[in-house]
Amino acid sequence: MSLESLSHAPRGHARTLIHLVLIAWAGFYLLPLVVMLLTSVKPLEEIRSGTLLSLPHALTFEPWIKAWSSACTGADCRGLERFFVNSFAMAIPAVLISTAIGAVNGYALTKWRFKGSDLLFGLLLLGCFIPFQVVLLPMAQTLGWLGLANTIPGLVLVHVIYGLAFTTLFFRNFYAGIPDELIRAAQLDGAGFFTIFVRILLPISAPIIVVCVIWQFTQVWNDFLFGVAYSGNETKPVTVGLNNLVNTSTGVKEYNVDMAAALIAALPTLVVYVLAGKYFVRGLTAGAVKG
Amino acid sequence: MATAIDAVRASARDTGFRDTLQRWLPKLVLAPTALCALVFIYGYIGWTALLSMTNSKMLPSYTFVGFDQYVRLFENERWLVAAKNLVLFGGLFIGVCLLVGVLLAVLLDQKIRSEGALRAIYLYPMALSFIVTGTAWKWILDPGLGLQKLGQELGWSSFRFDWITDPDRAVYTLVIAAVWQSSGFVMALFLAGLRGVDPSIVKAAQLDGASLPRIYWRIVLPCLRPVVFSAVMILSHIAIKSFDLVMALTGGGPGYSSDLPATFMYAHTFTRGQMGLGSASAMLMLGAVLAIIVPYLYSELRGKR
Amino acid sequence: MSALEIRKVNKRYGSVHVLKEIDLSIESGEFLILVGPSGCGKSTLMNAIAGLDEISDGSIHIGGRDVTHVGPKDRDIAMVFQSYALYPSMNVAENIAFGLEMRGVDKARRAQEVARVAKLLQIDHLLERKPAALSGGQRQRVAMGRALARQPQIYLFDEPLSNLDAKLRVEMRTEIKKLHQRLGTTIVYVTHDQIEAMTLANRIAVMKDGVLQQFATPQQIYDEPVNMFVAGFMGSPAMNFIRTRVVRAGSHYGVSVRNGAGRDVVLPLPERGNGLSAWVDREVVLGLRPEQITHVTPHRLERPLVTELPCTVEVAEPTGPDTLILIRMNDQEVAARIEPHAQAPVGSPMPLAFDMSKAVLFDPATQQRCH
Amino acid sequence: MSALEIRKVNKRYGSVHVLKEIDLSIESGEFLILVGPSGCGKSTLMNAIAGLDEISDGSIHIGGRDVTHVGPKDRDIAMVFQSYALYPSMNVAENIAFGLEMRGVDKARRAQEVARVAKLLQIDHLLERKPAALSGGQRQRVAMGRALARQPQIYLFDEPLSNLDAKLRVEMRTEIKKLHQRLGTTIVYVTHDQIEAMTLANRIAVMKDGVLQQFATPQQIYDEPVNMFVAGFMGSPAMNFIRTRVVRAGSHYGVSVRNGAGRDVVLPLPERGNGLSAWVDREVVLGLRPEQITHVTPHRLERPLVTELPCTVEVAEPTGPDTLILIRMNDQEVAARIEPHAQAPVGSPMPLAFDMSKAVLFDPATQQRCH
Amino acid sequence: GEVEVLHWWTAGGEAKAAGTLRALVEQEGHTWKDFAVAGGGGEAALTVLKSRAVSGNPPAAAQIKGPALQEWGELGFLANIDVVADKAGWDKLLPKTVADIMKVDGHYVAAPVNVHRVNWLYANPEVLKQAGVELPQTWDAFFAAADKLKAAGVIPLAHGGQAWQDATVFEDIALGLGGVEFYRKALVEADEATLKGPTMVKVLTTFKRLKGYMDPNRANRLWNDATALVINGKAAMQFMGDWAKGEFSAAGKVAGKDYLCAPAPGTEQAFSYNIDSIAMFKLKGDNTAQLALARLIMEPTFQETFNLNKGSIPARGDVSMDKFDDCAKRSRADFDADAKAGTLVPSMAHGMAVKTDVQGAFFDVVTNFFNDDAMSAEQAAERLAKAVKAAK
């Protein structure tokens, strides 16, 4: 919106105050990150003895290197590196497919209403309140039948299915705010279902696509339950690796490596946030329709 | 001649077909989703409902015991605690996240120069899995290590922040960490919504004499009703599924004072070999959520008309 | 074969009954103008014709084909929306070309058409702009251009010129008229501008509260309105309605009026073949347009049915070419239109010529025309 | 003290220079009307006055106070937006009441004001509806209602009646006039309706391409336009511009014209105290409004400066109260306005009376008025 | 052949230990497919195992222990590996207690990898010395010592607030105060009367009393953080199984010198064990690799390396203990003695005594009692009996 275009956005003291509030919140958000970062560059002894926020006496990047390339996650000591490929192979298609389907669904549900379309949407939404643990076993069985057990396509399928409710929700609610007249005009111009979608709606959907991709990518990338249950030996996503690294039950805990590993595992998501953030552009509907 | 007529007929049939196709397209497009929902959501819910009536232990079995599992559930102290906690946690979490999300989005919308950086900072917690952040939070909240100690070291000797060790307050620490993780995303949702609002109505409101906060509260936010709806859905989804969070932060403790239905259900279904009971708890959880969500959903979907 | 036939169409939004049993039919190449007060259902009817809103009842036929259930894109219609509905992500040129592109027109032809239309509408310097960077009238012209770029069976224009200045409006009106004459396309047009309605239409449909009041040629609507609503609606300033009484004057009939000075006079009524005997001495409403009451010039009084009456100017309002004055008759305010130079000062007496040749009478109970 | 003073205001959108050195000042209680072709910057100027758009240069003063950097909410202005800008989430009543609520008016008073305004605008049956369920004209009236509910220092109306039917428009116009007379509020009003401009304004500002052309009373604008643009812009149908040449006829001056029949005549020019000697035999543009060329009636010819000329009707266009006919003079099309009954058939000759008392002359090079 | 092994030895020494097994398997020309799932003491791994089993695609071998072996066996998932066991003479190599756990219906289905002793008490000798106390042998001595330690300003007992840690301490007390018989009746057979009985009340009272000697920040502390307190000298003692030695050694501490280990008070004559084992699943195809795995697990090479890393003692009794530390040596000796005396007891806290559902009930009541100041020992005993009954 909105205030960007206004001449009299807050000035002076109000502005300073706003900045202060925003920065204070940023501090709250950053606190755990600082702790993690500091911990990840301290030797283990220092962690055992020192305090949380103290700067490292002996700075070391050993934990990062170890987490990336040599930490053991089971009988395999190759670090997190090898899991990344799997995670990407799973996340990229899952995010693209579920976002695309969600967008089309949202479009069909708002601009081409039919009897029962609201009901369908309601049911879809309610469905996402089943605990994922419940679907674990039956889904395993289904994947077994489909021959997709322990494969990346299987994981993609699962993530797409359980991501649809929300991707649809995002787009539906975004498109609900776009005047129907636009669709009508395009219909008269002779555009069909998909043409209207691609030519008229998609170009103004950037903000919601960003939101949707952020959400889906985060969900898929950070998912552990499905990842561990449905991945095979060679298809494990990075969260499983991270978990194995961190959640050792009776071994020695290397906090610094854990933290480094967690930060490494989160890097792709962070990159997505920063890159996608650019497309948080202003809405474009302004001026298209009067009234 | 015959061929010409045939061609005409064929093309007529063709356009007829295309017409029908166009009319059916919206439904056709939604069909796969509907099918998935039917099988992978409602089918499985049915299956779970079925299991909740059996005495399934470690793996599913089909010896029916009626509503025994539900009876046992209501006699189970821990379940009652978990259920109570969900109400407390869910309510606070959703409320605070919405508030923080809206506030940050609105503030960030004031032509802030460093918007990009701040946005990324607010969002990043989503990127980190609780498997690890749980540890960091645990440290921060630990009275002997984190904030309390820091506060006391800085000279505020009476400073106390030991909720995580207090059975009555541990659940609030869950709220803090959960808000930390999710409010950034809610902010992003609202920001996207704000960017779609027609600036001219904001101008109109300015002339009507509304101050900036009032413009947001009375004019802009009501336009964002669909966004609030999305956010509530997302947040309730996160709330009832908060599993990693509890496991990593409090492990349900002290005692089981910060247990949530999701952890209860998981523990019984998978760890404790009481799949019947676990299924029953899942069904109850679903039922309770639906009791709250359905009316809201109904009013939102109706309201559009 | 009629180009467009609307049969007993009804439309309800929930409990709001917006279109009531609309029955209309126009021939191919006709120019139909829809007029009526704001909110009477004009846009709704347009939407129904275009197939954008499902109608509740009735049927719509285009070129003899029942299209009630045909999708908008297959009705071969181009429309200018009252609310413009420009595509926000496309610039002006793309907005105009979109319809052509959808119908498979090749790129060169599209560019050519866009150039032609843009020139016609005087928006050729704006082709690269997005709608958000246009003024109101410019947006309206883009909306217009989008329709004009195509050559459909029917054009629907919903108040397409309302945001243009008078000059441009006249030019655009002329362009539309030329377009209609050249292409012979059927056009349905909503306007609230009387000049537009009178000069463009082959036939005018006057609506009120979702009901079709009269459907006839412009001249008929103007001169022979079926009821007081139509009479009062068309014409600006509006027709004067004067409560009066029919009197017999020999073999003729007349109406008796009392002017501001308190003198009773009988104004003669034109002969129209429908005996007025049943109305004698009953109260009626006399309808007389302001331009039929004007300043006295000798030659004017020579025409039949023109009567001179002394009146008093109560209010005067110069509008440029003419001046409107208000006088009082039968204790009602009556407007008259005179040439500016002829105006007597406000408050002073002034004789006026009443031309009764086009006067009409209405039944005050039913508001239907009775003479 | 002037209520509103605009000093050397400039506005640029990137490289588009929309307002160029606008200088205006009106007294408290004046009614200023802005006119100009679509896209000339009227809405932009309104936005600048309201403080909704930062101006690039210059300053704006309201009631003597420099408000250039004051926020819109502190300028005490109410505005009707060309694009309505209704609050989509509020119903009609709430839309109207919002401004009052923001200014701390209590609930009972608000309800009362809403009722009053709604009645005035004839939207009292729509109070519960959301804007999306309104017709175009209804939306426009709600936008109007939102402004009228308040009593600000200045009202800004941006084409507030463009989507209303003629009848309602006249009623609304009257209401606005009454409002203005009763409250004496300063009003700035954009319209492209000439009648509105002429009847409402104390002063009119004519703009073109972001430049103020003339700023004067309606009568001055109509009768004494400063240049061809203003002359051509005001008046509908537009003033005729006839290329001709100044000739001396004794102590008087005149212009020579050649009518359709090929006869040369000299039309006398009125005396205006500014010697025309410099223009003798030079080419000028004669400006003559259509209503100054009309059918011949004896008394009309008695007036000074009225000349009868034989002409030929080339096109006739009845508009209801009058008929427009086109004739040919100096090989240019010239419009004349006559009473419908006086019209000769198209193609046949018809004498017309040319009233030169209001004729004006322009310099063809600069387009400025020279007489 | 190929063998897929699901386990949760994922990090540090454990992972290294798993690595040796892998190396052994691979040396024989088989392929090892590593399927490690860490988390919550194998909870996550079990979940995955179930989903794999349900999808008809279980791994060849999985880390399953205690009564769970019976459950999986009864469901018909496990493979008979008697061939390997007979050939290597497992019956002779393994104490009967251990062997019985590995069998379903009299057939071997799993290979044991180690024996953990759970009832250990660790102490920091420096701290003890400063407070002038000895490592306590009885509970009375413990409280006396704890009082002194507290007075000296250290935390007498390091503890973490997880349910299984609470349960570990609880079972140490049950074993120490109630003796082996009581322990068996209460925590293995889950006898209702015993659970409600006066001994249990006493055990619970003692248990609660311990709370006074822990620091308030214990809630939800991980066990290794508690151990760190002992290592740093902030706390004096900790009850924990022998895997805690890993933390000590990682900090460079030597058993017997830098830290002390002793059976929990009153459990000198008892040994609560936690035995890890690898169960073999029925396979559709070639099972040579699987059998080789079973055999290799029981071979001394693996048993030695693995247990050196893990802190536990080998499952088979004939492995040389030379390389092991003092604590492990003591563990070995006690195990053998207790095996003879019949005073080996399965650890309830570590899932060796009862099925998971009953274990869960124990955990719930115990941890809640411990954290809820308002609950009396009698109430807790009552509840324990009720909950355990409901779970059965």
Ligand SMILES: Nc1ncnc2c1ncn2[C@@H]1O[C@H](COP(=O)(O)OP(=O)(O)OP(=O)(O)O)[C@@H](O)[C@H]1O
């Ligand atoms: N954001 C913008 N960027 C560039 N040009 C703009 C922008 N907004 C408006 N303009 C241009 O500024 C000029 C003046 O616009 P404005 O809306 O003031 O016209 P107007 O006089 O109100 O016209 P109308 O009668 O059509 O409403 C127009 O030519 C328009 O194209």
Ligand SMILES: Nc1ncnc2c1ncn2[C@@H]1O[C@H](COP(=O)(O)OP(=O)(O)OP(=O)(O)O)[C@@H](O)[C@H]1O
């Ligand atoms: N969605 C809706 N729900 C209820 N009533 C509606 C809805 N849309 C329109 N209406 C009503 O239907 C009537 C007809 O609307 P329509 O837009 O056809 O009017 P119109 O004749 O085009 O008026 P205008 O000249 O003001 O544009 C109006 O009274 C309007 O309030």
Ligand SMILES: [Mg+2]
């Ligand atoms: Mg309309």
Ligand SMILES: [Mg+2]
């Ligand atoms: Mg404008």
